[in-house]
Amino acid sequence: MPTPELQPATLAVVAGRPDRADGAPVNPPVVLSSTYVGHGVPPGDVPVYTRLGTETWLPLEEALAGLERAALPGLVFSSGMAAISAVLDLVEPGTAVVIPRHAYHAALVAARRLERYGVRVVEVDIADTAAIVAALQDGDVRASVLWVESPTNPMLEIADLPALVPAAHAAGAIVVVDNTFATPLGQRPLTHGADVVVHSVTKYLAGHSDVVLGAALTNDPGLHAQLRERRSIGGGIAGPWEAWLALRGLRTLSLRVERSQASALELARRLAVHPDVVAVNHPGLPSHPEHERARTLMDGFGSILTLRPRGGAAGADALAAAVRLWVPATSLGGVESSLERRRRFASEAPTVPEDLLRLSVGIEDVEDLWADLDQALRRIG
Numbered sequence: 001m002p003t004p005e006l007q008p009a010t011l012a013v014v015a016g017r018p019d020r021a022d023g024a025p026v027n028p029p030v031v032l033s034s035t036y037v038g039h040g041v042p043p044g045d046v047p048v049y050t051r052l053g054t055e056t057w058l059p060l061e062e063a064l065a066g067l068e069r070a071a072l073p074g075l076v077f078s079s080g081m082a083a084i085s086a087v088l089d090l091v092e093p094g095t096a097v098v099i100p101r102h103a104y105h106a107a108l109v110a111a112r113r114l115e116r117y118g119v120r121v122v123e124v125d126i127a128d129t130a131a132i133v134a135a136l137q138d139g140d141v142r143a144s145v146l147w148v149e150s151p152t153n154p155m156l157e158i159a160d161l162p163a164l165v166p167a168a169h170a171a172g173a174i175v176v177v178d179n180t181f182a183t184p185l186g187q188r189p190l191t192h193g194a195d196v197v198v199h200s201v202t203k204y205l206a207g208h209s210d211v212v213l214g215a216a217l218t219n220d221p222g223l224h225a226q227l228r229e230r231r232s233i234g235g236g237i238a239g240p241w242e243a244w245l246a247l248r249g250l251r252t253l254s255l256r257v258e259r260s261q262a263s264a265l266e267l268a269r270r271l272a273v274h275p276d277v278v279a280v281n282h283p284g285l286p287s288h289p290e291h292e293r294a295r296t297l298m299d300g301f302g303s304i305l306t307l308r309p310r311g312g313a314a315g316a317d318a319l320a321a322a323v324r325l326w327v328p329a330t331s332l333g334g335v336e337s338s339l340e341r342r343r344r345f346a347s348e349a350p351t352v353p354e355d356l357l358r359l360s361v362g363i364e365d366v367e368d369l370w371a372d373l374d375q376a377l378r379r380i381g
Contacts, residue, residue: 008067008185009254015066016059016247028059030244052232056240060247061215064205067184067253069191070217072224075231076243080180080200081106082236083214086227087176087196088145093117095144098135098168100126102155103147104178104200105347111147126150127157127290132164136171143173148194151181151294151302154342154358156281158290161297165193174223180204180333185257186298190219196227203333204303206249207256211242256335256363260303263369264361268305270370276381278355279308303361304332307339313354315380316341320357322376325368332360337369 006014018024031054036047047053057076064074077083084107091097091114099111101123111121120141124132126148136143146168150159161177168175176196177189183204189197199205201213214236218224231237268282283294284301294301309315320328320339327338339359342348361369 006066011066012063012253013251015063016061028056028244028247030240031056032240050240051235051237054240057238057243060243060250063247063250064184064199064201064215065217067188068179068197068217069184069188070197071219072217072221074215074217075224075227076201076238076246077214077216077231078236078238079212080104080198080202080214081110082231082234083198083200083216084178085110086230086234086236087198087216088114089230090145090174090176090196090223090226091119092144093119094141096120096122096135096138096141097145097147098122098124098132098143098173099147100124100149100152100157100159101351102126102152102157102349103149104153104180105345105349107147107149107178108349109347125157126152126159127293129160129163129167133167136168136173143168143171146173146175148175148177148189149181150177150187151283151304153181154304154306154352154356156181156283156288156302156304156306158283158288158294158297160293161187161189161192161194169193181302181304182298183253183257185254186300186302190217195220196223200333201246202331204257205253205333206246207253207333207335208245208249209331209334209336211245211249213238213242213246257300257303259363260361261300263363263366264303264305264359265301266366267359267361267370267373271305271307271373274374274377276310276377277307278310279306281306305359305361307357307359308353308355309357309377310381311355313341313343316355316357317344318380319376322379323372324376325364325372326359326376332358334360335363337362337364 061074174195180200199215265284271280282305
C-alpha cells in the first residue's frame with residue numbers, strides 16, 4: 001500500500017496498482033472464478049471460494065483504506081445497504097442505536113427493523129450536539145451505536161464529529177459514520193476516532209452510475225473480523241467486475257469532486273437570489289446553520305444542494321419534468337447532474353419538506369447547468 005503521507009487525490013490514482021515489474025500490467029486484472037484449486041487445510045491468505053474473498057476485491061479495498069486513512073483493508077459489499085446492514089448487525093439486542101432523523105431513508109428503515117430484537121431506535125437532530133449527548137447518556141437504555149451522517153441525506157445537516165466521538169465512547173457506544181456525501185476527500189472520520197465508516201460506493205467513489213457497491217472500513221481488528229464474517233455468512237459480496245469498475249472510477253474521484261463541488265456552490269449562490277426559488281440549502285452558503293462547522297471540519301462543502309421552488313410539491317414535480325440537461329432520477333454522485341423530489345418516497349422522513357428537491361451536481365459545464373435550471377424555474381414560476 002502506498003505511504004499514507006500521500007495526498008488523497010494522489011492515493012486515489014496510485015493505490016491498488018500491481019507491483020512494478022517489467023511486463024507487469026498497470027491495472028489489476030479481473031479474475032472471474034467462483035472457486036480456487038486447493039489441497040488440505042488452506043492457509044488464511046489463500047483464496048478458496050469467491051464468497052469468502054477474491055483477489056479482484058483487494059486493490060479496491062486497499063485504495064479505500066488509503067483514502068480513509070484506515071489501518072486495515074476495506075471490506076467491499078454488494079451494495080451500500082449490504083454494508084449498512086452488516087454494520088447495524090453490530091447493534092446489541094436490548095440496547096439503543098442513536099441515529100439521525102434525517103438520514104438515507106433505507107438506512108432508517110433498516111435501523112427500525114431492529115426494534116423486533118428489543119433495540120430502541122432514537123432519532124436525533126445530528127447537528128444538535130447537546131441533544132445527542134443527552135440521548136447517549138439516557139439511563140434507561142444503554143446506547144451501543146451512534147450512527148452519524150454528515151452532511152445528512154437530504155437535509156445537509158453537519159455533525160460535530162470531534163465532539164460526538166468522545167461523548168459516544170464515554171457512553172460505551174461505537175461510532176459509525178456514513179461518509180458517502182462528503183467522500184474521503186471531504187472528511188476522514190476514522191482520524192476523528194470513529195470506529196466504522198460506511199460508503200455507498202455506487203455514488204461518488206465509483207462515480208459513473210453503472211455499478212452498485214458498498215464498503216465498510218475500520219481500524220479495529222475485532223470489528224473488522226466481525227464485519228468480514230457478516231459479509232461471508234450473509235452473502236452480500238461484490239462481483240469481481242463491479243469491483244474493478246469501481247476502482248477505475250475511483251481514479252478520477254478528485255477531479256470529479258473538485259469540479260462538482262465548485263459548480264454546486266456557484267449554483268447555490270445563484271439559486272439563493274432567484275425570484276422563483278423559495279429556499280436553497282448548501283453547506284457552503286453562509287446562511288446554512290452549520291456553515292462555520294462545515295468550513296472548519298470539512299475539505300470542501302460537497303456537491304449536493306437542496307432547492308424548494310415556488311408552487312409546493314406540484315411545482316417541484318413540474319421543475320423535475322421541465323429540465324432537459326438535469327436527469328430526474330434517484331441516487332447521486334455520478335458524472336451526470338440529477339435531481340429528485342425526495343418525499344415521492346413513502347419511507348422518506350416526514351420532516352423533509354414535500355417540495356424539497358435534492359440536486360446532485362455532476363461535472364457538466366456550470367453555465368449549461370444553470371441555464372437549464374433557470375429556464376425550468378421560469379417556466380413553472
